[in-house]
Structures are given as C-alpha cells and as structure tokens.
Amino acid sequence: MHNFWKYRVDHVLFWVATVGFHMYTRMDLFYTAGWEALASEIVIRNGLLAVMIYTHLLFLVPRFAQRQKIFLYAGSVIALIIGYALIKNIHGVYVFKSMPGAVEKSILDHTYYNISIGIFYLAFSVALYLSKEWYIQRKRIQQIEVEKLNTELEYLKSQINPHFVFNSINTIYFQIDKQNVTARETLSRFSEMLRYQLYECNGKEIPIEKELTYLQNYVALQRVRKDDNYKITFECNDTVRDFTIAPLLMIAFVENAFKHVSNYTDRDNEITIRLNKVDTLFVLNVVNTKDKIQSNGKDTGGIGLKNVKRRLDLLYNGRHTLTIHDQPDIYSVELHIRKV
Numbered sequence: 001m002h003n004f005w006k007y008r009v010d011h012v013l014f015w016v017a018t019v020g021f022h023m024y025t026r027m028d029l030f031y032t033a034g035w036e037a038l039a040s041e042i043v044i045r046n047g048l049l050a051v052m053i054y055t056h057l058l059f060l061v062p063r064f065a066q067r068q069k070i071f072l073y074a075g076s077v078i079a080l081i082i083g084y085a086l087i088k089n090i091h092g093v094y095v096f097k098s099m100p101g102a103v104e105k106s107i108l109d110h111t112y113y114n115i116s117i118g119i120f121y122l123a124f125s126v127a128l129y130l131s132k133e134w135y136i137q138r139k140r141i142q143q144i145e146v147e148k149l150n151t152e153l154e155y156l157k158s159q160i161n162p163h164f165v166f167n168s169i170n171t172i173y174f175q176i177d178k179q180n181v182t183a184r185e186t187l188s189r190f191s192e193m194l195r196y197q198l199y200e201c202n203g204k205e206i207p208i209e210k211e212l213t214y215l216q217n218y219v220a221l222q223r224v225r226k227d228d229n230y231k232i233t234f235e236c237n238d239t240v241r242d243f244t245i246a247p248l249l250m251i252a253f254v255e256n257a258f259k260h261v262s263n264y265t266d267r268d269n270e271i272t273i274r275l276n277k278v279d280t281l282f283v284l285n286v287v288n289t290k291d292k293i294q295s296n297g298k299d300t301g302g303i304g305l306k307n308v309k310r311r312l313d314l315l316y317n318g319r320h321t322l323t324i325h326d327q328p329d330i331y332s333v334e335l336h337i338r339k340v
Contacts (some may be wrong), residue, residue, distance in 0.1 A: 205244035
C-alpha cells in the first residue's frame with residue numbers, strides 16, 4: 001500500500017476512470033463530428049479539470065485552507081470554478097457548432113452544466129485527498145505507537161536503579177576534597193544530566209529551557225575533557241525560550257560533533273553550536289572541523305543520526321528541515337523546526 005501512494009497510482013487510476021467515463025458519455029461526438037471533435041472535447045475538458053483540481057490541492061489548500069484564511073480560500077475556489085466554467089463554455093459553443101443537426105444550448109445551460117461539473121469534481125477530488133490523508137495519518141499513528149512502545153521497552157530494559165546511582169554520586173561528591181572545585185562541579189553537572197534523562201524526559205515535549213540546560217551541561221563536561229587546542233563555542237539567542245520541544249532531540253547532533261571533531265596539532269579544532277528562534281522557526285546549527293580522512297556521516301557513528309532523523313519525521317513531519325553538509329574538513333548540521 002505504501003508503494004501505491006509512493007508511485008501516485010491513485011492519480012493514474014483517477015484520471016483513467018475520469019477520462020474513460022467521459023469518453024464513453026461523449027461518443028456521440030465521434031459519430032456526428034468526427035474523432036477531432038471528440039479528441040478536442042476529451043483534452044480540453046479533462047485538461048481544465050486537471051488544472052482546477054491540482055491548483056486547488058497544491059496551492060489553495062496549503063496556502064489558504066490550512067492557514068485558516070477562510071475568505072481567501074472560499075473566494076479562490078469560487079473563482080477557480082467560474083474560470084473553468086467560462087473557458088469550457090467557449091469550447092462547448094465550438095463543439096456544438098461542429099455537430100450537424102445538434103440543438104445548440106443556451107449560454108445559461110452551458111454555464112449551469114459546467115459549474116455543476118466543476119463543483120462535483122472538485123468535491124470528489126477533495127474527498128479522495130482527505131481519504132488518502134486519513135489513511136496515511138492512521139498508518140503514521142500506528143507506527144508511532146509501535147515505536148513508542150519499543151522505545152519504552154528498551155528504556156525500561158536499560159534503566160538502572162536511579163536511587164543507587166544518585167546515592168553513589170553523592171557519596172563520591174563528598175569524598176572529593178573541597179578544594180577540588182572543578183571535580184565537584186563536573187560531578188554535579190553529570191548528576192543533573194542523569195537526573196534530567198531519568199526523570200524529566202518521559203513526556204512528549206518539555207520546555208526548551210530544560211533541554212538547553214542539559215546541552216550546556218554536556219558541553220561543559222566536554223570542555224573539561226578537551227585541551228586548549230579545541231575552540232568550543234556555544235551561543236544561544238535570547239529568543240530561545242517559552243516553547244516546548246521533544247526531549248533529547250538535539251543532543252545527537254552535538255554528541256556527533258564532539259565525537260568526530262578533528263585532532264589537529266598545528267591549528268585549532270573547532271566546534272560551534274548556535275541556537276536561535278525567529279517568530280515560530282527554531283534553528284539549531286552545529287559545525288565542527290574534521291580530519292579529511294573521516295566522515296561524520298553514516299559510516300562513522302551514523303546510527304544516532306539515523307535515529308534522530310526518524311524521530312524528526314515522526315514528531316515533526318512536514319514541519320522541519322534537516323540540512324547536512326559533509327565537506328572535506330568541515331561538517332555542519334542545520335535543523336529547522338516550525339513551531340505551531
């Protein structure tokens with residue numbers, strides 16, 4: 001069934017049925033005016049229907065209907081139907097003149113008939129479109145539920161006793177000499193990250209502020225591990241606040257940058273992480289230098305990226321873009337999420 005929608009077989013069947021039925025009902029043209037008149041009627045009428053239907057589905061629905069611009073949408077649909085009827089009227093007059101002995105219909109009859117045909121096919125195409133969308137959404141929801149159950153099962157299987165972990169961390173924390181501030185801060189950050197993963201990532205979405213804290217703690221821990229030959233930049237615009245996002249969505253890109261950053265000795269190894277929000281568009285940009293012999297893609301640690309791409313498709317289908325550039329010495333990721 002997936003291939004049925006993928007290769008647009010539904011469109012082919014629709015037009016085969018439409019053109020076939022129309023040809024069957026207008027065979028009188030062939031017997032009275034010849035095949036040229038019949039071919040003209042088939043091509044003009046169905047060509048106009050195709051223009052009307054696809055203009056409606058590909059332009060009017062996403063631009064006006066889905067954005068709640070009701071008056072613009074209604075006016076555009078009416079104009080589309082009237083435009084179809086007017087052009088078909090002109091062609092209808094020509095066709096009747098080419099039929100010997102035919103009783104010519106009035107312009108009012110032509111208009112009424114063509115408007116009726118336009119409304120019918122527009123409504124019929126919308127019904128098919130909604131049926132298709134319902135089927136796709138139903139399959140997607142089922143898939144999300146299955147993957148959610150699998151994720152929860154894996155989470156439960158891999159989860160260790162959190163009380164034991166935090167008690168152990170507290171014990172280690174107090175065993176560290178008070179003068180060793182760096183070690184205490186590092187352990188405290190690790191404890192916060194662990195607490196976040198265990199207790200706060202169970203919901204579908206969480207406040208962006210919590211996710212930012214998690215990323216900042218992760219970057220701070222990585223700074224401790226890296227020497228002065230690494231230039232790590234973390235920039236977050238003040239507009240990145242007061243909205244929610246799926247938990248642990250951005251960490252895969254950040255982890256990937258630290259995992260595959262270059263190891264130059266004669267120049268800086270750079271990692272740059274930028275977060276911004278403009279109106280309803282959230283933007284994450286992660287860039288790292290890399291050795292020319294390696295790749296940040298699927299051959300080196302790509303499983304995490306593959307998983308996060310799948311999550312994006314499931315959670316933000318149609319509302320995100322992910323752009324990855326894998327150049328000889330630079331690897332960059334840019335993620336756009338449109339918040340509604």
